Amino acid sequence: MYDCRSTMETMSTRPKAIVLTAPGINCDLELAEAFELAGASAERVHVNALAADPGLLDSADLIGLPGGFSYGDAIAAGRILAVMLQSTIIDGLRGAVDRGVPMIAPCNGFQIATQAGLLPGPWPDGPARTETALLENDGGRFVDRWVRVEYPASKCIWTQDLTGDDATMVLPIAHGEGRFHAEASVLSRLESEGRVAVRYAADDDPNGSRGHIAGICDDTGLILGLMPHPERYLHWTQHPYWTRRVVCAEDPPGLQMFRRAVQHVLQHSAAPA
Amino acid sequence: MTVHRVEVRPREEAGDPAGRAALATVKESGADASLDRIDTAAVYLIEGDLADHAIDRITRELLGHPVSDVVVVGAGPARAAAVIEVHPQPGVMDPDAQAVEAAIESMVGRDVRVRTAVRYDLHGVDAEAGHRLVSKCLANPLIHDVCIGAVHPESFPTGHTHEMTVREVPLRDLDDASLEKLSRDAHLFLSLDEMQQVREHFRGLGREPREIELETLAQTWSEHCVHKTLKATVDYQGELPGAADIPDVEMRDGGVVRIHNLLKSTVAAATHRLMDEGLDDWCLSVFVDNAGVVGFDDDHAVCFKVETHNHPSALEPYGGAATGIGGCIRDVIGTGLAARPVAATDVFCVAPLDIAEVPSGCLHPRRILSRVVQGVRDYGNRMGIPTLDGTVWFDEGHVGNPLVFCGCVGVMPRDKVHGGPAPGDRIVALGGRTGRDGIHGATFSSAELTDTHADEFSHAVQIGNPITEKKVLDAILAARDHASGCLYTAITDCGAGGFSSAVGEMGETLGAEVHLDRAPLKYTGLTPVEIWISEAQERMVLAVSPANLDAVAAICEAHEVEWCDLGHFGTPDAELILNYDGEEVGRLSMEFMHGGLPDRVREAAWASPVLRAPDIEAEPDLAETLVALLSHPNIASKQDIVRQYDHEVQGRTILKPFVGPGGDGPGDAAVITPVRGSTRGLAIGSGLATGWAADPYLMVLAAIDECVRNLVCVGADPSQIAILDNYCWPGCDDPQRMAELVRASVACLHGGLAYRTPFISGKDSLNNQFTTESGETIRIPPTMLISGFGIVPDVTRCITMDAKSAGSALVLVGGTHCETGGSHLLRVAPDAPGRRDLPRVDLAAGPARASAVAAVLAEGRVLAAHDCSEGGLLVAVAEMAMAGGLGATLDAAAIESGGSLAVGCFAETPSRYVLEVAAGEAQDVCRTLADHNASVIGTLTDRPHLAVGNTVVQMDALASAWRGGLKI
Secondary structure, eight states: OOOOOOTTOOGGGOOEEEEEEOTTBOOHHHHHHHHHHTTOEEEEEEHHHHHHOGGGGGGOSEEEOOOBOGGGGOSSTTHHHHHHHHTTTHHHHHHHHHTTOOEEEETHHHHHHHHTTOSSOOOTTSSOOOOEEEEEOTTSSOEEEEEEEEOOSOSOSSSTTOOOOTTTSEEEEEESEEEEEEOHHHHHHHHHTTOEEEEEOGGGOSSOOGGGEEEEEOTTSOEEEESSOGGGOSSGGGSTTGGGOOOOSSOOHHHHHHHHHHHHHHHHHHSOO | OOEEEEEEEEOGGGOOHHHHHHHHHHHHTTOOTTOOEEEEEEEEEEESOOOHHHHHHIIIIIIOOTTTEEEEESOOOOSSSEEEEEEEOTTSOOHHHHHHHHHHHHHHOOOOEEEEEEEEEEETSOHHHHHHHIIIIIOOTTTEEEEESOOOOSSOOOOOOOOOOOOBOOOTTOOHHHHHHHHHHTTOOOOHHHHHHHHHHHHHHTSOOBHHHHHHHHHHTSHHHHOTTTTSEEEEESOOTTGGGSTTOEEEGGGEEEESSHHHHTHHHHHHHHHHTTGGGTEEEOSSSSSEEEEOSSSEEEEEEEEEOHHHHHHOHHHHHHHHHHHHHHHHHTSTTOOEEEEEEEEEEEOOTTOSOOOTTOOOHHHHHHHHHHHHHHHHHHHTOOBOOOEEEEOGGGSSOOEEEEEEEEEEEGGGSOOOOOTTOEEEEEESOBOSTTTTHHHHTTSOEETTHHHHTGGGOOOOOHHHHHHHHHHHHHHHTOTTSOSOSEEEEOOTTHHHHHHHHHTTTTOEEEEGGGSOBSSSOOOHHHHHHOOOSSEEEEEEOGGGHHHHHHHHHHTTOOEEEEEEEOOTTSEEEEEETTEEEEEEEHHHHHHOOOOOEEEEEOOOOOOOOOSSOOOOOHHHHHHHHHTSTTTSOOHHHHTTSOOOTTSOEEEOSEETTTTOEEOSSEEEOSSTTOOOEEEEEEEOOGGGTTSHHHHHHHHHHHHHHHHHHHTOOGGGEEEEEEEEOSOSSSHHHHHHHHHHHHHHHHHHHHHTOOEEEEEEEOOOEEEOTTSOEEEOOOEEEEEEEEEESOGGGOOOSSOOOTTOEEEEESOOOSBOTTOHHHHHOTTOOSBOSOOOOOTTHHHHHHHHHHHHHHTTOOSEEEEOOTTOHHHHHHHHHHHHTOEEEEOHHHHOBTTBHHHHHHOOOSSOEEEEEOGGGHHHHHHHTGGGTOEEEEEEESSSEEEETTEEEEHHHHHHHHHHSOOO
16 A cells, blocks of 8 residues: 555656755655656755756756745745745756656745746746745744645646545645735636636635635646645545545555656656657 | 934725734723724834835835825825834844845845834824733833834944853852852853762863853753653652552562662653564654654654643743744744644643733733734744644633643655764854843743743744744755765754754764854854854754765755855864864863763652542532533633634645534544645644643543544554653652652553553653742643644544534443533532542553554444543533534433533543444444443434423524634
8 A cells, every 4th residue: 555666667767856955944854755756767856966967857858846944935935945946946847847847845945936937837038937926824924734625627747637535636835925915817817717626615724825725827737836745645645534444446546646747757758749 | 324214004995903902902901992993004214225216116016015005205295193113133033024025125135234123003092002012912021112103213223243252151169159159140040960960071171161062062951851850760759650560669668669760661661662673663763853743654654743832932922932933933844854744733822812811021921822823923924834723621720831732743765863963064054143032041941930031032023034934944855865965964943042953962972173263144243152042033953964065055045045154074083173263162072071971860749639529418400500611711612712723734634633414523633634635644633631730640531531532533453543642740859749759650661551652752741830029929730732743544434523514313332420520510610519530541451442443434434433521421512512513312311420411511531432323323433432431322313402301592692602602
């Protein structure tokens, strides 16, 4: 049940995931586990090592920007690491996406991605801009709980066709600054372009987000940024009331997201142009 | 250099939850009704030579958010009559400022210094009222400057360099009275006999001690570091259960029982006897390291440490609690050759939140509790360690002395359980810089609080920087798991006593030579003594062979961790030699430091409490009593606290603190999987029975019993449970208090042996009394927290307490005795019937029942299990039904005890469990548990009420009482 690596797969077919670490990042181990369980091999690499040798990113088939409290979330959540990425490896990250590498950025990763010019985009006419914000929760404090979510029809390759019932379509959140905020024009663009990838159930929104938006993707559907933590929902025993046997035959939706991304990589690398 | 001021506030349309939260906090303390709004802004003061375009870039790209913030360079106009700013005092840790400095330096390539502040614009009050309210509710004058108006200084304060002098403290010719005065005035907190010992030692050496030597002894000999009261010889007079079983006990004339080294003869004796009887290959390291270590699986070990941080939390709850959990995490990192922290626990004891007035020098308990929770939250969450507990106990005695217990569990490879420095190894300190903060924390924690302590000991109060500690953890694990093997031979944390304790302990047998001028400092002007005893946070000490030094340095650099080489271990005569700028400033023999403490005999006399029932007993109304109990803050839901903790980071949490489909059932214990990819688990729980403080012997037995039951109820194997003791005592100077301490300790011996649960680590805090301005002494009740963890062989078989299905039978395992002494029932219905005796754990039946229940659970015959403790049986059943969204119908005749239904419902007889069993299996399970008084007491239903005999209570009413009982 736990070791989901199929013995059928060989090392050569395991895409490589690079999971970034940085001072204060603390969800890197479980994010690496998620990639591994989904069939990738995962390597954790410090942003300072990437800054010193940006070429390391060239070997990535998948990229994870984990949660945590990068640089203590000083000023605002994710701000300082976002600024530092912009002056170091942002081109390498964008370049990876340009060559089709899926990227996931849960929680602090999402906060960083929106301020580093990775989401939402695109910005064809000029430099990347910050167009969305993740503000202090409506309740004014950090909260850890599971919430019911929906996966609207979207471009996102991570959440395509995720289905389930009320009991299983849940995700854990744990944040103090997760209230999604953007101007009306940006919101309507995201909605109309199928860029809203995860939404809190209207009656289970933990932070007062505009449009109950929990996660968005970029124009290519490859980058998913979201406040919930799918990497904490890889095993049914992580479900908040799994002892009531709310188990189905499939993998939990958290793991399914990673499987979709790994499948995407395998399909695209199997059919060279 | 110029100081630039930048203000960042949320745009109107982005909302200001921080302002709303500040308003709520101020309103709660009864602020003027005219106050109707508070606006907040973050203030950054940046000192440095920065051109306008650099400032523009910093404000635009770093400090402000283009979508949601308004940024003002300088001071924005007043938005209300009261503009109040809160600035950390110079020298107080400001983690955000450090991070912003680093970010600015990387952006514009210039060195800057940054200070942060918060600006409040208070609407509806004048500046003076605003200043008063902010000082009282939103700042702590011990660590903050609260200013009227926007502050824009011309320059930042700087440290002063000092003339280095080696000060001698003449004491060879002092008489006893002068020795005592010296001890108090210099904040050494050494007793007369200890000061006499020091005097004799230096008379023998033919010289006066130097200040740094005296300070080293004071730190090393502090109660905090050596537990001298618990290690004393005790002459005990009065009844003592099982006195003859205590190792090395002497029965002396006049009925006096002499116990040599109380701790060794009780707590440690239980463990060592259990190890002799076969647990020696499971208990891998007990009582010798920073945390106790037991085996987990073939390749891994797990360790557990619980600390208290009471006195700092009384003065500065946020910083006190944060540095408490930070220190406990460092203990786990500093165990063996380093463990990875995988869980944290927190238990608090405070005064009731509804008390109107507190004595001068105390903070209101509401302020203490909410800030303590925030401190634990901000440190644990940032470190990325799941915090799994949130028990709170309320008692008036805590008004001056709140208790803050912080625990941490770690996992490590089995071959990394032991370490030790080799002669010639470098003494490498890494992590935070050393400052004047935290000076005298160890000796301070060994003193009692008075109303003037806040002024005298403000330097013992600290703010932590969890990101520094996280970077240190990352670097240490990289060094431990280095491809060429572990890069160091020993590790410990800088806790109480700072370098003096860390280096002193590591070099105990080898000696050490230290160059204090090599320690990186936060600011200039520290004396060698201050560097040596500073308790600045987030520092670890490693012993590194010279060959590995470069590799350690490279890892530190990669992780942005500052490090220094302080000297080396091993000196010719195993001495401690302290140097500063090439000059010797102190020299002490390790033998005297660690062996010179005088033995002491303490008197203890026990008078049994007289507990009498009222003349007229009144059977209370069942429904009203149940509602009152569920909303009692000891019992009520702790969601307001626990949901602020990230209890799932690391993705290991299999049973969370709250269970059931609504996420609101109070789980008995949490379960984690310490080793990724394995289904072997670890249950983590605790027991606390302060209600029975009138006899600490019975109190501690009850706490051990409760801890074991909590762990068993989720599926832990009762033969693989290890526990920890945390004594918090009101003082031990009086023979009755000392007798209480002895009784608690003897209960550890008896309870540990009976349950076969070895104690693996412990801690004591023995001076928790507060002297008010008028000279009144307020004491805490004697308190012992028992923390425990137990192996769960397969987490997929875990059980939770939420009721699963209507129609199931409810089975009570263990009989209810007609005794209500110490119970919560008496707190809400003082005239309730029942003997007032405190319940006594049956040391034969209790452990046998734990094993029998565990066996039934392991066979998969139980749908839900819950321990029956605070509030008794009906509270346990109500919690189960609520958590499962069900109702229940109970059979009054099967429950009543001694002719009273209320006693049957609410008595707190220990060693009881409530199980949910499928209807068809109930008789079978009862037969299996026939030796344990198992009986069916009722049925779960899908009706929205709880019925007992003729009493029917709506589940909604119970749920709202339980959810609303503790709001912070």
